[in-house]
Amino acid sequence: MSVEINDHILPFLRWTGSKRWFTRDHLARFLPAKFNNYHEPFLGGGAVFFFIKQTLKQSERRFYLSDTNEDLINVYLQIKDNPSEVIRILKQLKNTKEDYYQIRKYNPRGNLQKAARFIYLNRTSFNGIYRVNANGVYNVPYGHRPNVDVVTAELLTNVSRLLKNTVFSTQSFDQSLTEVKKGDLVFLDPPYTVAHENNGFIEYNQKLFSWTDQERLKQMTERITKKKAYFILTNASHHSIESLYRDVGTITVLSRPSIVGGRIKTRSIYNELIVHNF
Numbered sequence: 001m002s003v004e005i006n007d008h009i010l011p012f013l014r015w016t017g018s019k020r021w022f023t024r025d026h027l028a029r030f031l032p033a034k035f036n037n038y039h040e041p042f043l044g045g046g047a048v049f050f051f052i053k054q055t056l057k058q059s060e061r062r063f064y065l066s067d068t069n070e071d072l073i074n075v076y077l078q079i080k081d082n083p084s085e086v087i088r089i090l091k092q093l094k095n096t097k098e099d100y101y102q103i104r105k106y107n108p109r110g111n112l113q114k115a116a117r118f119i120y121l122n123r124t125s126f127n128g129i130y131r132v133n134a135n136g137v138y139n140v141p142y143g144h145r146p147n148v149d150v151v152t153a154e155l156l157t158n159v160s161r162l163l164k165n166t167v168f169s170t171q172s173f174d175q176s177l178t179e180v181k182k183g184d185l186v187f188l189d190p191p192y193t194v195a196h197e198n199n200g201f202i203e204y205n206q207k208l209f210s211w212t213d214q215e216r217l218k219q220m221t222e223r224i225t226k227k228k229a230y231f232i233l234t235n236a237s238h239h240s241i242e243s244l245y246r247d248v249g250t251i252t253v254l255s256r257p258s259i260v261g262g263r264i265k266t267r268s269i270y271n272e273l274i275v276h277n278f
Contacts, residue, residue: 014128015045078115237271
């Protein structure tokens, strides 16, 4: 598919597993020629949404974006509805090690304060990793990035405008996809249960997204196809994943550099599977 790429508003969050590499080099050729509404149930940093929203101009298209991380969805909602207030709070926060650990320990009650804290920690933490302990407490150490722009006022203002015609939810992937209709497009980027190539299971992600979840997601792709809707799914290049999706779509293997915290690390190259049904 041919798309026009201008000066893009980039995702405002650093995100492990970001698909910026995919949008930059590959996504256009996997898109259907035409589609109606867009659904993304594993939103994360939203790189694919950002790309599609800006390159495919269609004002009546709606975007249904979901994630099980309630704090993450709150950030998007506050940026959509109250960008100036979030920016005002961010301007009050200092990027020092001492302040970082004070803010990390702070548990605000208001949604605006929660959103600003999330963005601040994402900007200043080590590699932008989102990680919580067994009690659900964010525990990523300080990232020692003294020159980073914590506020990014212009970016957040632009993102707020970009979030028009978006509907956010905090649901499981199967709940969020019940409204998929004929001709819609679904992008699926689940937590990777298996490591790339033949490295076995990812124990931390197994708790977040088990192999049973992978099998449920495969069944969901079959239901999407029965509805005559489109899907694009990304996953680790692993024989178990390839076997799981062999009968539900076309599988393409793409190579990419290692990406941590949204930034490319050229020391490692990984293969990823792209599955699509059109």
